[in-house]
Amino acid sequence: xxxxxxxxxxxxxxxxxxxxxxxxxxxxxxxxxxxxxxxxxxxxxxxxxxxxxxxxxxxxxxxxxxxxxxxxxxxxxxxxxxxxxxxxxxxxxxxxxxxxxxxxxxxxxxxxxxxxxxxxxxxx
DNA sequence: CTGGTGACCATTA
DNA sequence: TTAATGGCCACCA
Numbered sequence: 662x663x664x665x666x667x668x669x670x671x672x673x674x675x676x677x678x679x680x681x682x683x684x685x686x687x688x689x690x691x692x693x694x695x696x697x698x699x700x701x702x703x704x705x706x707x708x709x710x711x712x713x714x715x716x717x718x719x720x721x722x723x724x725x726x727x728x729x730x731x732x733x734x735x736x737x738x739x740x741x742x743x744x745x746x747x748x749x750x751x752x753x754x755x756x757x758x759x760x761x762x763x764x765x766x767x768x769x770x771x772x773x774x775x776x777x778x779x780x781x782x783x784x785x
Numbered sequence: 786c787t788g789g790t791g792a793c794c795a796t797t798a
Numbered sequence: 799t800t801a802a803t804g805g806c807c808a809c810c811a
Contacts, residue, residue: 679808682808700793700794701792701793701794702793702794702795705793710807712793712794712805712806712807713793713806713807713808714793714794714806714807715791715792715793715794715806715807715808716793716806716807716808717792717793718791718792718793719791719792719793719807719808719809720792720808721792722791722792723809724792732792735792736792737792737793737794738793738794738795740799746792747792750792751792752792753792757792
């Protein structure tokens, strides 16, 4: 199937446009209540992007300031029941932990959060 | 187009 | 538990 020679409109993620995609991601992130965290994969799934965790990460990276999106509440997954803040990240760095602690989130380790205590349970 | 990169994740050893 | 591997998908050179 020689379909790629045309480059129609890069519809990799179904038929959603990129801007709409990021808008959806930001909309989901805004729904995370203070004092809770959600994983990248969780946000991706709620935004209609199963398996698009990296896309969420990229959306957060390019997040414009002043949009009111609580980026600090989107964290990486460590194990089945824990999430982690990447302290080594040059963007969020240690700032993310301070912001989360200011919202009442407690760390069980230098970079670990227990999801059974602070994980966001979406109100289906 | 190709190839490399990464605010990720699941699986395997 | 950690480390390595493969997959994922948008972005960039």
